[in-house]
Amino acid sequence: MKNNLMKKLMPYTFIFPALLLLILFSIIPIIISLVISFTNLDITGLGNWGAVKFIGLSNFINLFHDSLFLQAVGNTLFYVVIGVPAVIALSLAIAIMINFGQNRFFKLMRLVFYTPSITNTVAVAVVWTFMYNPSTGLINNILNQIGLGSVGWLTDQNVAKIALIILAVWKAIGLNMLIFLAALQGIPKDFYEAAELDGASWWQQTIHITIPSLKFSIFFVSVTTLIGWFQFFDEPFVMTKGGPLGSTNSVALFVYQNGFQQSNFGYAASASFVMFAAIILATLIQFKLQNKQQNG
Amino acid sequence: MSNSLLKSQQNSRFIVSVILAVFGFIMILPFLWMFLSSFKTNAEIVQNTRSFFPKQWTLENYRNLFHSGFTLYLRNTLIITFFSFVGMLFNAMAGYGFAKFKFKGRGVLFIMVLATMMIPGQVTMIPVYLILNQMHLTNTLTGIILPGLVGAFSIFLFRQFISNISDSILEAARLDGASEWYMFWHIILPISKPVLAVQGILTFIGGWNAFLWPLILANDEKYYTLSVGLQLLQGQHTTDYGIQMAGSSFMVIPIIIIFVIFQKYILQGFNIQGDK
Amino acid sequence: MNIKKIAIGVAIVAIAGGGFVALNQAANNDSGSSSKTVSFWYGGDGDTDIKPIIKDFTKQTGIKVKIQSVPWSQYNDKLLTAAASKSGPDLMVMGTTSVPNFVSSNSLMDISDVIKKDKNLQSNKFFKGNVETTKVNGKYYGVPWYTETRVLYYRKDLLQKVGYNEPPKNWDELYDAANKLSQRSGKDTYGFSIDQSEPTFGFMMARQNGATLLNKNGQTEFNQTAMVETMSYLQKFVKNGVSPKEDLKLSIGESFGNKGLLPMFVSGPWMVKSIEQDSGLKDSQWGVAQLPAGKYNNMSNTGGGDLAVFKYTSHKTEAIKLMKFLSKRENQIKYYKNSNSLPARTDAWNDKSLQNTKVQVIRKQLNSSQPMPLIKQWDQIGQNYVKAWEKISVENADPQKTMNTFNDQTNKSLDTSK
Numbered sequence: 001m002k003n004n005l006m007k008k009l010m011p012y013t014f015i016f017p018a019l020l021l022l023i024l025f026s027i028i029p030i031i032i033s034l035v036i037s038f039t040n041l042d043i044t045g046l047g048n049w050g051a052v053k054f055i056g057l058s059n060f061i062n063l064f065h066d067s068l069f070l071q072a073v074g075n076t077l078f079y080v081v082i083g084v085p086a087v088i089a090l091s092l093a094i095a096i097m098i099n100f101g102q103n104r105f106f107k108l109m110r111l112v113f114y115t116p117s118i119t120n121t122v123a124v125a126v127v128w129t130f131m132y133n134p135s136t137g138l139i140n141n142i143l144n145q146i147g148l149g150s151v152g153w154l155t156d157q158n159v160a161k162i163a164l165i166i167l168a169v170w171k172a173i174g175l176n177m178l179i180f181l182a183a184l185q186g187i188p189k190d191f192y193e194a195a196e197l198d199g200a201s202w203w204q205q206t207i208h209i210t211i212p213s214l215k216f217s218i219f220f221v222s223v224t225t226l227i228g229w230f231q232f233f234d235e236p237f238v239m240t241k242g243g244p245l246g247s248t249n250s251v252a253l254f255v256y257q258n259g260f261q262q263s264n265f266g267y268a269a270s271a272s273f274v275m276f277a278a279i280i281l282a283t284l285i286q287f288k289l290q291n292k293q294q295n296g
Numbered sequence: 297m298s299n300s301l302l303k304s305q306q307n308s309r310f311i312v313s314v315i316l317a318v319f320g321f322i323m324i325l326p327f328l329w330m331f332l333s334s335f336k337t338n339a340e341i342v343q344n345t346r347s348f349f350p351k352q353w354t355l356e357n358y359r360n361l362f363h364s365g366f367t368l369y370l371r372n373t374l375i376i377t378f379f380s381f382v383g384m385l386f387n388a389m390a391g392y393g394f395a396k397f398k399f400k401g402r403g404v405l406f407i408m409v410l411a412t413m414m415i416p417g418q419v420t421m422i423p424v425y426l427i428l429n430q431m432h433l434t435n436t437l438t439g440i441i442l443p444g445l446v447g448a449f450s451i452f453l454f455r456q457f458i459s460n461i462s463d464s465i466l467e468a469a470r471l472d473g474a475s476e477w478y479m480f481w482h483i484i485l486p487i488s489k490p491v492l493a494v495q496g497i498l499t500f501i502g503g504w505n506a507f508l509w510p511l512i513l514a515n516d517e518k519y520y521t522l523s524v525g526l527q528l529l530q531g532q533h534t535t536d537y538g539i540q541m542a543g544s545s546f547m548v549i550p551i552i553i554i555f556v557i558f559q560k561y562i563l564q565g566f567n568i569q570g571d572k
Numbered sequence: 573m574n575i576k577k578i579a580i581g582v583a584i585v586a587i588a589g590g591g592f593v594a595l596n597q598a599a600n601n602d603s604g605s606s607s608k609t610v611s612f613w614y615g616g617d618g619d620t621d622i623k624p625i626i627k628d629f630t631k632q633t634g635i636k637v638k639i640q641s642v643p644w645s646q647y648n649d650k651l652l653t654a655a656a657s658k659s660g661p662d663l664m665v666m667g668t669t670s671v672p673n674f675v676s677s678n679s680l681m682d683i684s685d686v687i688k689k690d691k692n693l694q695s696n697k698f699f700k701g702n703v704e705t706t707k708v709n710g711k712y713y714g715v716p717w718y719t720e721t722r723v724l725y726y727r728k729d730l731l732q733k734v735g736y737n738e739p740p741k742n743w744d745e746l747y748d749a750a751n752k753l754s755q756r757s758g759k760d761t762y763g764f765s766i767d768q769s770e771p772t773f774g775f776m777m778a779r780q781n782g783a784t785l786l787n788k789n790g791q792t793e794f795n796q797t798a799m800v801e802t803m804s805y806l807q808k809f810v811k812n813g814v815s816p817k818e819d820l821k822l823s824i825g826e827s828f829g830n831k832g833l834l835p836m837f838v839s840g841p842w843m844v845k846s847i848e849q850d851s852g853l854k855d856s857q858w859g860v861a862q863l864p865a866g867k868y869n870n871m872s873n874t875g876g877g878d879l880a881v882f883k884y885t886s887h888k889t890e891a892i893k894l895m896k897f898l899s900k901r902e903n904q905i906k907y908y909k910n911s912n913s914l915p916a917r918t919d920a921w922n923d924k925s926l927q928n929t930k931v932q933v934i935r936k937q938l939n940s941s942q943p944m945p946l947i948k949q950w951d952q953i954g955q956n957y958v959k960a961w962e963k964i965s966v967e968n969a970d971p972q973k974t975m976n977t978f979n980d981q982t983n984k985s986l987d988t989s990k
Contacts, residue, residue: 008399010476011393011397011398011399011402012393012399013393014389014390014392014393014397014476014480015389015393015394015405016392017386017389017390017446017564018387018389018390018409018451019390019405019409020388021442021445021446022384022408022409022412022427022446022448024427024442025424025427025442025443026412026420026448027408027411027412028423028427029420029423029424030411030415030420032420032423032426033415033419033420033423046422094316094319097312097315098316100308100309100312101309101312101313102563104317105313105316106313107336107559109316109317109320110559110562111555111559112320112323112324113319113320113323114555115323115324115326115327116323116326116327117501118501118548118551118552119326119327119330119539119544119548120330120540120543120544121327122535122537122540122541122544123327123329123330123333123541123544124326126326126329126537127325127326127329128326134467146561169323170323174323175322175498178494178497178562179307179453179491179494181490181562182457182490182491182493182494182562183457183460183490185490185562185563185564186457186460186490196480198544199540202305202308211406216456216457216459216460217457219456220452220453220456223410223452224413224449224452225412227410227413230414231414233416252416255416255418256416256418257418259418259419260418265422267421267541268419269421272415272416272419273415275414276411276414276415279414280407280414283407283410283414284407287407296388
């Protein structure tokens, strides 16, 4: 009996420390923020809780009449739809290429592709601003050399979003490449040996062995990348502040502007919970799809 | 292997190398700019951001970096980094728990873990501060360490990799009478070397760059970290690029060392899932 | 991996963890027992600029001061946590624009009676614009410490080439000079920089044209002629290519130095040092001037920092002592010498160290300088202004229509937050 109980409790002992910390420092604060999203909390209320009023769904109703918020939602969806597949495809491709060899060059490349993750944001901003500069920038100079016209990378409302996506993908490749590299080591060598005996080409091996064997890590990367891109913040914050004309503003930046610059904490919290609802829905769909794939 | 096959492999390796080198150059460009600019004066950076190499190399920026608080900040940073590795262990345990046990509430609890990633940190910052204040942990190292100790990203990554380990190995060990803890230490962790290496790198970077909580929770500069110290050197209205680049270049050296050490283990996979 | 090693590691961690808890407690007790320590929050690098002055204070009074410098980028976050938890420093530096926010969050102590009793802290000692930033609803919540105001920076050599031996004195001259400068040959040459993301610039200009930003009923009047005319005036710069449409993201060495792509701009006193050190220009090539006057005046925008006592302090007397000490003339001068922050006390400006011509231009401008309206919603109004201005400049929208919408939107949000 006792043994049985121990067995039942065993899993909880493994997850307990992490769970306790997460509940204390993430879940409870999230619940508090959820409560705040139904109030008019601003800087006055922060110092005097008596002045805080519950205002029901007003914040949420106002959000959907706020053209700036709706614009940010549209932009964020654009970021997610383009950015997430790009990150997965490129980091997977680079991981496979780097896994090609073991000599010094390939070792160095692992570090090289990881450097964007460890480069100071200001340095990143300076160099990319220079590359994107409409008249003297590197990219437009190259475009002009090959006979194409100049592009207003950060100033054209339609192009600016793409420019930020390129920058964010560039930055995200390193970490995901590492994860894929680690996952690639788990694929048994005899799979490939068997395939080689059957005369399968490198490309066929990649499609039929490598990628299917990576489904656990691909799933991980797609879930975390999706969560991350829904909260797209750094790039518009550093490069464009959401402009020109709000065309690069994201929901996370909207939350920052309202919460921290303007101290409308209630309104900012409600915007972040709209985003939260979207993310959790997307994540649940991903889990459902994965389960189906595994069972089917 | 036949000769022609070997040759075609060599050819494709060459092509892959070229592609990687070209892309790699774009990847590392800002990093190089940061590093080289740390040897320029601020005036040179500001007058000509385009030139890559310093006209006149200077160590002035680095000299300004090491001011009075440096050793104290370094000590705090090392302590926080050390404890974040304890947090990594908790994450690994939780990842194992979610991957290899079936228990009541597993699905819901795991979604709850993931949910902690879905709200921007700025929204929960003040509530977290108030909780720590209630626990009388403001202005303590414990308070600074606790909020960042575990993370959903890391738990999820461990879960994914550990669930990839074949159950038959664990079953065999269980039949031999091994306890769950024994299996965690002696089977799961050794097999997970590649992912441990990735996590180790991430954990180190996280601890080493600790900025927000040391700053928000400290009511005293004695708990400041290197990142906070670095930020203190910036003015209210203007940016001193020289010193910022020197600071970042300095901060990145230990990260590169850790990366080079740990990346060896990324490539030490065990072939353990052969029975699928 | 060696399991024993890991186990030993974990044991060490556990012991160390216990040790730290003990350490923390010890530290807490320590700070509780010494009652004569004032804690002082300060933006930027406190050690170098202010420590010498604080040392003098401790020597004279026996009161210890614990300075905590907080990076500027996180200073507001730090103040928010103090407001929410009602625990913070005893004395702190407040950016002038944050004062109304933290008065409304109940974080600052009303020190009107302290000021009334002390000659050294009274309003006539400081610049009028700075005193205004410490006053909310007729009560004083701080003492001015250092001051900032906007002035015109211009390239002497380039202006001379287009026939201006003197910097522009009024709006017409400003446009004319800028227009001529923008017609120099070369790629990307402009005449005057209008900072697209600066929320106070347009308001400042509108005041020069006679606009009152907030009327007596606390409502905004952005749709009135004075403001709309200003927007049309500024729109002309962008429409005719005299000012760039977007932020060129150039460093000061590229924009103002070298060929002078942006040879005139309006900014605060911190740019003096920045240009001197980093632009590569010779002293004779550039100058600082008072703002060109609009129809009514050349009113600039006051900023800077105030000293304020935290409302929940348990060391009120000591905090006020420190505040008085820092407000003394000689300490204001000392602080200027260390940090380059301009003294808010008018009589400090007689000192030799402030007799530089460029600094004296700023001194004159301070006579005609006023802060933005002191209401907690002003940040938000400023952000919305930036968006309205973007429509006018980038999309060439009609100023009157845009300002109508902006004004309605502002007054609506002012009403609901009442």
